Amino acid sequence: MRHQYLFAALLAGLLAIQTGVATPSFAQSDDDLTALSLEDLMGLEVTSVSKREERRSDAAAAIFVLTNDDLRRSGATTLPEALRLVPGVQVARINAHSWSVTARGFASEFSNKLLVLIDGRSVYTPLFSGVYWDVQNPRFEDIERIEVVRGPGGTVWGANAVNGVINVITKATEDTQGWNLVAGGGEEERRFGSIRYGGRHGDDGHWRVHASGFRRDNQRATDLGGQSRGDSSEILQGGFRYDGRLSEDDEFTIQGDFYDGHVDIATSSVQSIVPPVSTFAATESDVQGGNLLTRWDHTFEGGSQSTLQLYYDRTEREGNGLNEERDTWDLDFSHFTEITDSHRMTWGAGYRWSRDRTTAVLPGTSFSPRSRSTKLASAFFQLEWDVSESLRVIGGSKFEYNNLSGMEYQPSIRFVLSPNEDHRFWGAVSRAVRTPSRADQDLLLLASPTAGTFCVAFLPAPPFPPGTCAFAVPITTVTRIQGNRDQESEDVLSFEAGYRFIGSKSVSLDVATFYNRYENLRSIEPDFTTTGTMLPNGAILAPDVAFGNGVDGYTYGIETSGTWQVTEMWRLIANYAFIRLDADPDKDSLDTTTRAFIEGATPDHQASLRSSLDLPWDVELDTTLFYTNHLEQAAEIGSQRIRSWVGLNVRIGWHPVDDVELSLVAHNATEKRHQEFSGSVASDSSFVERSIFGKVTWDF
Amino acid sequence: MRFVVLCILGVALVATPAFARDEYQVKGAFLFNFARYVTWSASPADSGTDLPICVAGDASVTETVSNVIGGKTLDGRRVSVHQTRGLADAGHCRVLFVTRTADLGDSAVATSMTRAGLLTVGEDADFLTRGGVVRFTEDAGKIRFEVNQVAARSAGLKFSANLLRLAKRVID
Numbered sequence: 111m112r113h114q115y116l117f118a119a120l121l122a123g124l125l126a127i128q129t130g131v132a133t134p135s136f137a138q139s140d141d142d143l144t145a146l147s148l149e150d151l152m153g154l155e156v157t158s159v160s161k162r163e164e165r166r167s168d169a170a171a172a173i174f175v176l177t178n179d180d181l182r183r184s185g186a187t188t189l190p191e192a193l194r195l196v197p198g199v200q201v202a203r204i205n206a207h208s209w210s211v212t213a214r215g216f217a218s219e220f221s222n223k224l225l226v227l228i229d230g231r232s233v234y235t236p237l238f239s240g241v242y243w244d245v246q247n248p249r250f251e252d253i254e255r256i257e258v259v260r261g262p263g264g265t266v267w268g269a270n271a272v273n274g275v276i277n278v279i280t281k282a283t284e285d286t287q288g289w290n291l292v293a294g295g296g297e298e299e300r301r302f303g304s305i306r307y308g309g310r311h312g313d314d315g316h317w318r319v320h321a322s323g324f325r326r327d328n329q330r331a332t333d334l335g336g337q338s339r340g341d342s343s344e345i346l347q348g349g350f351r352y353d354g355r356l357s358e359d360d361e362f363t364i365q366g367d368f369y370d371g372h373v374d375i376a377t378s379s380v381q382s383i384v385p386p387v388s389t390f391a392a393t394e395s396d397v398q399g400g401n402l403l404t405r406w407d408h409t410f411e412g413g414s415q416s417t418l419q420l421y422y423d424r425t426e427r428e429g430n431g432l433n434e435e436r437d438t439w440d441l442d443f444s445h446f447t448e449i450t451d452s453h454r455m456t457w458g459a460g461y462r463w464s465r466d467r468t469t470a471v472l473p474g475t476s477f478s479p480r481s482r483s484t485k486l487a488s489a490f491f492q493l494e495w496d497v498s499e500s501l502r503v504i505g506g507s508k509f510e511y512n513n514l515s516g517m518e519y520q521p522s523i524r525f526v527l528s529p530n531e532d533h534r535f536w537g538a539v540s541r542a543v544r545t546p547s548r549a550d551q552d553l554l555l556l557a558s559p560t561a562g563t564f565c566v567a568f569l570p571a572p573p574f575p576p577g578t579c580a581f582a583v584p585i586t587t588v589t590r591i592q593g594n595r596d597q598e599s600e601d602v603l604s605f606e607a608g609y610r611f612i613g614s615k616s617v618s619l620d621v622a623t624f625y626n627r628y629e630n631l632r633s634i635e636p637d638f639t640t641t642g643t644m645l646p647n648g649a650i651l652a653p654d655v656a657f658g659n660g661v662d663g664y665t666y667g668i669e670t671s672g673t674w675q676v677t678e679m680w681r682l683i684a685n686y687a688f689i690r691l692d693a694d695p696d697k698d699s700l701d702t703t704t705r706a707f708i709e710g711a712t713p714d715h716q717a718s719l720r721s722s723l724d725l726p727w728d729v730e731l732d733t734t735l736f737y738t739n740h741l742e743q744a745a746e747i748g749s750q751r752i753r754s755w756v757g758l759n760v761r762i763g764w765h766p767v768d769d770v771e772l773s774l775v776a777h778n779a780t781e782k783r784h785q786e787f788s789g790s791v792a793s794d795s796s797f798v799e800r801s802i803f804g805k806v807t808w809d810f
Numbered sequence: 811m812r813f814v815v816l817c818i819l820g821v822a823l824v825a826t827p828a829f830a831r832d833e834y835q836v837k838g839a840f841l842f843n844f845a846r847y848v849t850w851s852a853s854p855a856d857s858g859t860d861l862p863i864c865v866a867g868d869a870s871v872t873e874t875v876s877n878v879i880g881g882k883t884l885d886g887r888r889v890s891v892h893q894t895r896g897l898a899d900a901g902h903c904r905v906l907f908v909t910r911t912a913d914l915g916d917s918a919v920a921t922s923m924t925r926a927g928l929l930t931v932g933e934d935a936d937f938l939t940r941g942g943v944v945r946f947t948e949d950a951g952k953i954r955f956e957v958n959q960v961a962a963r964s965a966g967l968k969f970s971a972n973l974l975r976l977a978k979r980v981i982d
Contacts, residue, residue: 143839143879144879154953314979
């Protein structure tokens with residue numbers, strides 16, 4: 111509660127200061143644009159120029175965009191940290207390198223309802239359903255923008271875009287010409303550096319190469335008596351991109367990245383059925399990977415456009431009990447055409463083939479079969495119809511066939527109403543699915559042995575519910591969790607509505623509301639027939655559990671974002687999001703745990719206030735205040751309360767000369783440490799500590 | 811916490827206002843820079859100490875451009891901004907900016923945009939293929955430009971390497 115008041119007081123204070131001091135004196139004609147160099151002019155954002163920009167404010171979806179400048183001024187060093195600036199996205203740091211990132215609920219280390227793409231390449235892993243955030247480290251200086259769409263995006267993006275899509279888009283190479291050097295380090299962010307060079311090739315070709323590396327420090331464990339979690343990480347990476355032109359109407363891109371490093375963790379327990387059943391172990395995970403992508407854009411006579419994209423991606427993770435290698439090939443085609451002045455159509459088709467090889471290093475986590483391919487064929491269409499000057503309707507569907515769950519369809523219908531230039535109203539009804547992961551179907555997990563009770567005699571069922579115990583004795587038990595070959599897709603039917611005010615250059619407002627109905631959510635179904643089996647070491651099997659689709663649920667909420675360009679030099683952005691989640695096992699399900707996992711892991715209130723200020727002498731001051739309400743996360747026994755927290759990030763940047771930037775960043779400036787999340791799979795959470803680091807950027 | 815409040819207070823005291831840029835203000839400044847980085851080997855007419863920049867399109871655009879660059883001096887010449895209808899009455903201009911609001915009439919579409927001594931700048935997708943010298947494009951809300959060196963040479967214009975380096979595309 112203390113935090114809420116503090117936050118409210120600060121907000122009120124800010125507003126008071128605002129209205130009192132800032133009396134605008136419009137001095138637009140005073141600044142002389144002709145004094146700017148061509149380079150500077152090219153860096154200016156202009157209004158009304160971009161059709162894409164207009165489309166964004168006309169979008170019939172809850173969309174939010176982080177620009178390169180937002181990233182630079184956020185002081186963020188990782189993608190999840192940057193995503194904290196997006197309203198309605200729930201980001202929680204589990205330890206130094208693991209994150210829970212989701213939108214509209216269902217937070218977990220493997221948040222499986224959010225699709226993440228980097229330059230059109232999916233980084234969503236089909237093994238556990240989720241994103242390995244620790245190896246997604248695009249160079250921030252080369253990112254053009256990050257588009258975040260909350261709500262189902264299955265109609266265009268396909269499966270697993272259930273609650274949202276994150277699109278990281280890097281700059282075209284013509285915008286990254288010359289050298290760019292970054293170096294820095296400090297507390298927690300021990301040291302980091304990167305280098306990029308961009309050049310020109312012939313009349314139309316541009317290229318860049320880049321390399322970067324970082325070392326991130328250990329943090330303190332939330333258990334283990336507060337010792338170091340041993341969760342440091344060190345990754346080196348490199349990459350290139352070439353943009354060229356084959357003819358007036360044909361543009362192409364070739365790009366690739368690779369990385370190599372290690373992400374470490376020390377956990378207090380190893381899942382083992384042979385003694386010792388529980389030990390403290392530090393493991394180093396070696397992570398390696400790379401990708402190669404080509405894209406060809408063609409403009410047809412008459413203006414219709416098509417894109418053909420092919421990529422290959424390889425991921426390797428070795429350590430932490432399970433080794434994984436994965437190769438993915440993806441081919442994608444889309445075509446956009448204006449049928450008439452008021453009808454536009456986009457359609458496309460794609461094929462993805464992904465094969466993994468897993469090796470269980472410890473007896474804890476394994477897959478059966480150890481290797482499996484997932485294949486996905488898809489097609490989609492989307493029609494846009496300008497019904498009148500002020501009403502646009504968009505409808506379409508995606509059709510997908512995958513070898514894990516079969517045929518899936520994901521239709522949507524949307525509208526945007528523009529009664530005048532200042533206001534936009536939009537609404538949407540859509541369906542999306544989360545296809546089963548390999549883990550859902552093929553996992554075999556031996557959960558941590560726990561001292562518990564063993565049921566000697568059950569009460570008859572009926573009348574008592576199955577598994578009701580009459581007499582229990584204390585015993586060490588082991589739970590086996592098994593995948594289910596018949597596991598089906600989870601699906602959502604989503605109703606959304608939103609409003610945007612875009613009528614002023616200095617103030618904008620975006621409000622989105624949603625009501626989502628989920629069916630066939632993954633459940634954990636106990637199988638009482640195996641209960642009581644004694645293993646060779648004397649441990650007793652608790653009921654085996656297998657995955658099922660026995661949970662249904664609904665969520666509703668509101669997300670708002672307001673921007674106020676107070677003066678040319680001062681911008682404020684305030685975000686607030688509220689969500690309520692409700693999940694229940696259906697009548698055939700014996701699940702007793704999923705409900706708590708879902709309902710307790712997402713904060714019901716989140717807010718942030720970001721201030722970006724340009725001071726004289728080329729100094730920038732950026733402050734962001736975050737508030738996250740408490741969690742009641744499901745734990746082995748009962749639940750664990752994660753206290754609400756307030757975090758303050760401060761960045762001071764200075765340009766002593768045009769091409770050099772010095773900055774000093776403090777994350778969690780006011781607090782020594784707080785916990786944000788409790789890891790789901792094993793005990794692996796750390797406190798998020800105060801971090802202060804300096805950074806130099808040089809362009810030439 | 812006190813630190814934050816101080817920061818924000820400090821902020822409010824120094825900030826002075828103005829708002830987002832208009833597209834044609836920035837494009838006006840680009841025109842000024844194009845004139846700076848081009849050398850004319852042939853001049854259509856001796857315009858004395860003036861550097862006439864002409865705009866074909868809405869009068870409001872001409873006014874915006876004029877507000878930004880009108881009266882500025884470049885190498886001792888004073889920039890003057892004029893409203894024109896198109897190529898036909900641009901005889902006295904050094905730079906002609908054909909905006910997308912320009913109504914050149916049907917006959918003009920087939921006409922080559924290349925004129926000796928005239929730096930033509932346009933916005934339409936086919937402006938360079940029609941013989942225009944420079945075309946504005948946009949990229950995520952930022953202004954970019956392309957250069958047709960073939961047209962520039964036949965118009966007797968020479969661009970500096972600095973300008974060509976920044977072009978999104980150079981047709982040669």
